[in-house]
Amino acid sequence: MAELKPADRMKIKRHEMPNQDQVIRRGNFEEVALGYAAETARTEAERCLQCKDPKCVQGCPVGVLIPQFIKALREGDMVKAVEWMKVKNNLPAICGRVCPQEVQCEGSCILGKKGEPVAIGRLERYVGDFELSQRTCPLVKALKTGKKIAVVGSGPAGITCAVDLGREGHDVTIFESLHGPGGVLIYGIPEFRLPKGVVHGEISYAADCLGIDIKTDHVIGRSFTLDELLEDFDAVFLGTGAGLPSFMRIPGINLNGVMSANEFLTRVNLMKAYQFPDYDTPVKLGRKVAVVGAGNVAMDSVRCSARLQSLQAKQTGEVPGEAHIVYRRSKDEVPARQEEVHHAAEEGVIFNFLTNPIEILGDEKGNVRALRCVRMELGEPDASGRRKPVEIKGSEFDMEMDTVIMALGTNPNPIVFVDAAGLERTKYGTAVADNDTGRTKKKRVWAGGDVVTGAATVISAMGAGKRAAADIGKFLKGECSWD
Amino acid sequence: MYKILKKEVLSNVVKLMDIDAPHVARKAKAGQFVIVRIDEFGERIPLTIADYDREKGTITIIFQELGKSTMHLGMLNPGDSLASFAGPLGHPTEIENFGTVICMGGGVGIAPIYPITRALKEAGNKVISIIGARTKDLIFWEDRMRAVSDELIVCTDDGSRGRKALVTEPLKEILGDNDRKIARVWAIGPAIMMKFVTLATKPFNVPTIVSLNTIMIDGTGMCGGCRVLLEDGAQFVCVDGPEFDGHKVDWDSLLSRLSYYREEERKAVEHWEHKCRLDGTLVKGRE
Ligand SMILES: Cc1cc2nc3c(=O)[nH]c(=O)nc-3n(C[C@H](O)[C@H](O)[C@H](O)COP(=O)(O)OP(=O)(O)OC[C@H]3O[C@@H](n4cnc5c(N)ncnc54)[C@H](O)[C@@H]3O)c2cc1C
Ligand SMILES: Cc1cc2nc3c(=O)[nH]c(=O)nc-3n(C[C@H](O)[C@H](O)[C@H](O)COP(=O)(O)OP(=O)(O)OC[C@H]3O[C@@H](n4cnc5c(N)ncnc54)[C@H](O)[C@@H]3O)c2cc1C
Numbered sequence: 199m200a201e202l203k204p205a206d207r208m209k210i211k212r213h214e215m216p217n218q219d220q221v222i223r224r225g226n227f228e229e230v231a232l233g234y235a236a237e238t239a240r241t242e243a244e245r246c247l248q249c250k251d252p253k254c255v256q257g258c259p260v261g262v263l264i265p266q267f268i269k270a271l272r273e274g275d276m277v278k279a280v281e282w283m284k285v286k287n288n289l290p291a292i293c294g295r296v297c298p299q300e301v302q303c304e305g306s307c308i309l310g311k312k313g314e315p316v317a318i319g320r321l322e323r324y325v326g327d328f329e330l331s332q333r334t335c336p337l338v339k340a341l342k343t344g345k346k347i348a349v350v351g352s353g354p355a356g357i358t359c360a361v362d363l364g365r366e367g368h369d370v371t372i373f374e375s376l377h378g379p380g381g382v383l384i385y386g387i388p389e390f391r392l393p394k395g396v397v398h399g400e401i402s403y404a405a406d407c408l409g410i411d412i413k414t415d416h417v418i419g420r421s422f423t424l425d426e427l428l429e430d431f432d433a434v435f436l437g438t439g440a441g442l443p444s445f446m447r448i449p450g451i452n453l454n455g456v457m458s459a460n461e462f463l464t465r466v467n468l469m470k471a472y473q474f475p476d477y478d479t480p481v482k483l484g485r486k487v488a489v490v491g492a493g494n495v496a497m498d499s500v501r502c503s504a505r506l507q508s509l510q511a512k513q514t515g516e517v518p519g520e521a522h523i524v525y526r527r528s529k530d531e532v533p534a535r536q537e538e539v540h541h542a543a544e545e546g547v548i549f550n551f552l553t554n555p556i557e558i559l560g561d562e563k564g565n566v567r568a569l570r571c572v573r574m575e576l577g578e579p580d581a582s583g584r585r586k587p588v589e590i591k592g593s594e595f596d597m598e599m600d601t602v603i604m605a606l607g608t609n610p611n612p613i614v615f616v617d618a619a620g621l622e623r624t625k626y627g628t629a630v631a632d633n634d635t636g637r638t639k640k641k642r643v644w645a646g647g648d649v650v651t652g653a654a655t656v657i658s659a660m661g662a663g664k665r666a667a668a669d670i671g672k673f674l675k676g677e678c679s680w681d
Numbered sequence: 682m683y684k685i686l687k688k689e690v691l692s693n694v695v696k697l698m699d700i701d702a703p704h705v706a707r708k709a710k711a712g713q714f715v716i717v718r719i720d721e722f723g724e725r726i727p728l729t730i731a732d733y734d735r736e737k738g739t740i741t742i743i744f745q746e747l748g749k750s751t752m753h754l755g756m757l758n759p760g761d762s763l764a765s766f767a768g769p770l771g772h773p774t775e776i777e778n779f780g781t782v783i784c785m786g787g788g789v790g791i792a793p794i795y796p797i798t799r800a801l802k803e804a805g806n807k808v809i810s811i812i813g814a815r816t817k818d819l820i821f822w823e824d825r826m827r828a829v830s831d832e833l834i835v836c837t838d839d840g841s842r843g844r845k846a847l848v849t850e851p852l853k854e855i856l857g858d859n860d861r862k863i864a865r866v867w868a869i870g871p872a873i874m875m876k877f878v879t880l881a882t883k884p885f886n887v888p889t890i891v892s893l894n895t896i897m898i899d900g901t902g903m904c905g906g907c908r909v910l911l912e913d914g915a916q917f918v919c920v921d922g923p924e925f926d927g928h929k930v931d932w933d934s935l936l937s938r939l940s941y942y943r944e945e946e947r948k949a950v951e952h953w954e955h956k957c958r959l960d961g962t963l964v965k966g967r968e
């Protein structure tokens with residue numbers, strides 16, 4: 199294509215993502231977003247104005263070199279595009295799929311001021327998928343330094359930290375308590391949004407290139423304590439995430455049919471319950487499911503529910519059951535990625551806004567029968583700037599339900615803190631760590647990701663892993679002292 | 682992969698295995714458990730650490746063949762491997778010299794009560810043990826239990842071995858005997874047995890420790906599926922337990938939660954038996 203003028207570039211319309219048909223996809227767990235074709239990616243890339251002061255980069259928590267990778271892409275030099283990408287981001291096939299781009303890179307893109315931003319996330323995914331299939335740009339390990347580092351947890355924070363340290367020539371061992379690496383990427387985010395093959399592909403590619411040893415089934419705090427790791431390793435990074443679910447303090451929480459989103463998603467994603475009985479782990483879901491909350495976790499839960507209900511309906515010949523979102527604020531405050539909310543609605547999910555559960559009612563067998571709620575209205579803005587929902591007196595009503603899934607946020611998993619004297623924690627249970635370096639209050643221990651911030655995003659966890667890796671590298675080379 | 686080094690048949694539905702798992706053996710203690718996954722398709726099931734050998738790096742598990750996973754496990758042999766073996770999980774048993782204590786094991790619960798009994802004996806306690814099962818074929822380790830107890834009472838429901846009684850009968854007699862001051866009771870077995878043990882000890886105000894066997898998914902505190910209702914709120918059995926003060930447990934809620942997946946469990950067995958028939962493997966251990 200000939201070199202275009204900015205005005206021409208701005209005339210090109212943002213390219214829609216081809217998606218699996220909304221009716222068909224409700225009955226399977228295959229990926230919804232199918233990815234750009236080569237030509238679509240090329241023309242979408244033509245839209246970028248190659249800004250001198252690219253705002254998009256400022257919007258990205260790890261500062262991906264966006265104009266550079268997009269330029270290489272549109273010039274047809276995919277190898278170069280991958281190289282630019284991997285300067286800042288080792289897991290583009292993952293971030294391209296799950297980053298909340300509308301509030302990060304794309305939210306800051308200059309084109310978004312008047313029209314629609316460049317589809318940076320979709321292009322990133324395109325580059326990531328290319329690299330996963332072609333493997334043109336293997337990560338290279340520098341000369342061995344002889345330093346040993348333990349990374350605890352194999353979510354995005356741990357993996358990123360391990361990869362950066364591996365590239366510098368350090369010996370890295372990852373300890374993971376579950377039976378496979380990936381953290382939330384494998385146990386939480388469903389197959390139809392982030393195929394597990396992509397996660398395994400990205401992680402094993404990086405681990406193979408760099409000789410990273412991943413020890414699964416190792417629960418730190420039990421198999422080994424933090425203090426024991428410090429005896430064998432020069433540095434320890436904690437990326438243990440925030441996996442401990444919270445339950446609402448309302449009556450009926452222990453009834454059969456009430457579960458945390460983590461239980462539900464772990465059964466479905468990690469254990470593949472949607473393929474029961476070929477896989478051993480079952481999941482029991484009623485014809486009426488309520489998911490409480492409206493973040494990414496809630497959206498994933500409700501969309502998995504809709505799919506399982508369709509699969510069940512296929513077997514019984516009935517019409518599929520109902521999958522509801524129950525959220526105490528309004529549509530405007532929904533914290534999930536826009537795309538997920540949109541997809542959920544297409545898949546037939548029913549949204550109940552300004553509705554707050556106050557009790558779960560059971561039948562004589564101890565199974566869930568209904569969810570008792572009150573209607574809410576929006577009052578004054580609270581500390582977070584969002585308008586605070588207040589109860590409308592006397593508005594109680596019951597919604598008939600068989601299953602209630604609680605998607606209300608999580609806290610750091612406590613086991614790793616066993617026998618870790620000196621590791622300070624906040625009253626929320628998160629580890630205290632410096633934002634720039636990841637250093638905790640315990641010598642030679644760094645931390646980052648959800649274990650420090652509480653539930654956040656994949657890319658912010660990766661950013662924290664990167665910053666900690668940089669500081670660990672400096673510390674091990676003796677370029678800075680601990681104090 | 683974790684190799685099966687040894688297999689013993691303790692009764693027609695109870696089997697023992699030694700597993701090569703140095704990362705678990707190095708710290709394992711009485712009262713803790715492991716999460717086992719047989720293969721790529723397997724679920725994660727909790728099993729108590731029945732014994733361990735730190736030098737050899739092995740863990741002994743004992744399991745009762747109840748459903749798909751335990752029946753499948755029972756068909757494996759030395760030389761076969763397990764896909765996952767995570768642990769040691771949960772808190773170890775609190776061992777001290779309490780005075781005179783009672784250790785009770787029901788059915789496959791005899792396995793986990795044994796290392797606790799041994800540890801309590803070593804700590805200087807006077808130990809009275811009561812083990813029981815439906816019938817004599819389900820009783821195992823009588824000799825081992827006798828070796829670490831000052832007194833051992835064996836019961837079966839049908840009287841085919843020892844006393845014809847439920848384990849709670851001799852328990853009540855001992856508690857009612859004013860000459861014996863019982864400091865603590867441990868009870869491990871089916872939930873229903875533990876419930877009745879706690880009902881029996883309650884009037885005597887004897888602290889009673891039970892090891893709860895809720896359904897688990899991850900076993901690391903991440904899902905809340907194992908939660909149990911105690912007097913002072915819900916707790917996670919995998920992280921806060923598995924041992925709890927039995928007098929605080931809401932047994933009816935626990936029993937109801939244990940039965941919630943019965944239909945699916947039945948389906949899993951059917952599906953698996955069908956598969957075994959197709960590929961010609963015999964389904965053993967269900968005579
Ligand atoms: C359902 C769901 C959907 C989400 N959707 C999105 C999305 O669309 N976009 C987005 O940006 N973010 C999303 N998030 C948030 C994002 O996934 C997390 O912020 C991110 O994964 C945090 O990464 P992490 O590395 O800090 O921790 P995690 O991914 O939680 O990984 C921690 C790992 O540490 C392991 N671990 C814990 N304790 C121990 C121990 N004691 N010993 C050994 N290992 C241990 C855990 O098993 C786990 O594998 C979602 C989260 C969930 C739950
Ligand atoms: C901390 C802990 C330690 C345990 N230690 C042992 C052990 O040392 N040896 C052993 O044999 N078992 C032990 N169990 C129980 C064991 O985990 C279950 O028997 C096993 O998961 C059953 O799996 P399955 O697929 O074979 O049977 P399923 O098909 O899952 O169940 C078959 C039948 O058993 C019942 N059942 C299911 N789960 C349990 C359970 N957790 N407890 C009691 N009944 C159940 C079901 O209601 C059903 O009727 C332990 C459980 C816990 C939580």
Ligand code: SF4
Nearest residue numbers: 258262293297302303
């Ligand atoms: S990592 Fe995420 S925020 Fe950064 S450029 Fe890529 S998609 Fe955008």
Ligand code: SF4
Nearest residue numbers: 246247249254307308
């Ligand atoms: S802000 Fe938008 S147009 Fe400018 S460089 Fe970034 S992606 Fe291209």
Ligand code: FES
Nearest residue numbers: 900902904905919
């Ligand atoms: S089994 Fe998941 S929290 Fe205990």
